[in-house]
Amino acid sequence: MIELVRLAGKIVLVTGAGSGIGRATAILCAREGARVIAADISLEPASGQLAVQADVSDSEQVQAMVQRAIQEYGTIDVLFNNAGIAVRQTVAEQSEQDWDRVIQVNVRSVFLCSKYTIPHMMARGGSIINMASVVGITGVRNRAAYSTSKGAIVALTRNMALDYAQYGIRVNCVCPGFTETPLTRGLLSNPAAVAKLTALHPLGRLGRPEDIAAAVLFLASDEAAWITGVALPVDGGFTAGHATDV
Numbered sequence: 001m002i003e004l005v006r007l008a009g010k011i012v013l014v015t016g017a018g019s020g021i022g023r024a025t026a027i028l029c030a031r032e033g034a035r036v037i038a039a040d041i042s043l044e045p046a047s048g049q050l051a052v053q054a055d056v057s058d059s060e061q062v063q064a065m066v067q068r069a070i071q072e073y074g075t076i077d078v079l080f081n082n083a084g085i086a087v088r089q090t091v092a093e094q095s096e097q098d099w100d101r102v103i104q105v106n107v108r109s110v111f112l113c114s115k116y117t118i119p120h121m122m123a124r125g126g127s128i129i130n131m132a133s134v135v136g137i138t139g140v141r142n143r144a145a146y147s148t149s150k151g152a153i154v155a156l157t158r159n160m161a162l163d164y165a166q167y168g169i170r171v172n173c174v175c176p177g178f179t180e181t182p183l184t185r186g187l188l189s190n191p192a193a194v195a196k197l198t199a200l201h202p203l204g205r206l207g208r209p210e211d212i213a214a215a216v217l218f219l220a221s222d223e224a225a226w227i228t229g230v231a232l233p234v235d236g237g238f239t240a241g242h243a244t245d246v
């Protein structure tokens with residue numbers, strides 16, 4: 001029996017691959033036949049992947065990361081711009097330093113990683129998947145900088161999709177609902193918060209890293225060959241509306 005693998009021979013660069021959604025996606029892509037470059041600021045890579053330590057908000061480190069990938073594999077077919085950080089604050093509470101850091105790690109990183117990867121994709125096309133969030137589409141309280149950063153990613157995704165369609169480079173983003181990862185561990189250690197958050201997801205549970213990885217794999221693969229410029233909610237219905245029966 002022939003085993004179908006959806007990313008056979010593809011070179012996939014995943015940022016923020018040391019944990020959570022990035023780690024799950026790197027593992028899934030490798031299982032689907034890809035050679036994976038797993039980049040993170042602090043990294044314990046899954047076995048079999050090329051691990052590269054890089055702060056993706058730093059231009060020199062991003063350039064070195066892309067160079068390493070090209071030296072090793074000659075090209076990059078898929079870029080998953082996943083690394084990100086979150087803070088829970090309103091505008092008045094937020095320090096200027098925290099604001100800048102969130103924008104740097106969540107937005108500047110996508111600009112930098114894309115800027116230095118795209119020239120290597122232009123000859124034969126590729127797929128870029130950016131990490132946005134439901135808070136890039138709809139409001140959630142106490143997330144001033146974070147939701148701004150994710151809204152920017154939705155807009156940047158559309159713009160990049162238009163700019164690079166002519167090169168066969170597809171650019172999409174995923175917008176996860178609340179997902180159980182180290183990023184949300186603090187919030188989800190409070191049972192009352194878990195109950196409230198779960199009720200906001202009509203499918204009745206929070207996300208798992210594998211739920212998001214499956215959507216990224218689809219957008220990375222040739223099955224999504226005619227999809228570009230979309231912001232795909234992967235959110236158990238969070239953005240569909242209110243789950244209460246009125």
Ligand SMILES: NC(=O)c1ccc[n+]([C@@H]2O[C@H](COP(=O)([O-])OP(=O)(O)OC[C@H]3O[C@@H](n4cnc5c(N)ncnc54)[C@H](O)[C@@H]3O)[C@@H](O)[C@H]2O)c1
Pocket residue numbers: 015016017018019020021022039040041042054055056057082083084085086105131132133134175176177178179180181182183184
């Ligand atoms: N967990 C959720 O509920 C949720 C929901 C929507 C969107 N997201 C987004 O998903 C992405 C992944 O988050 P996660 O939940 O898996 O969190 P996580 O904390 O488990 O993973 C994030 C990874 O990014 C890395 N990272 C952080 N700053 C970096 C930098 N400057 N350079 C390189 N790597 C860096 C971290 O070391 C970590 O390994 C983030 O962009 C996050 O905003 C998460």
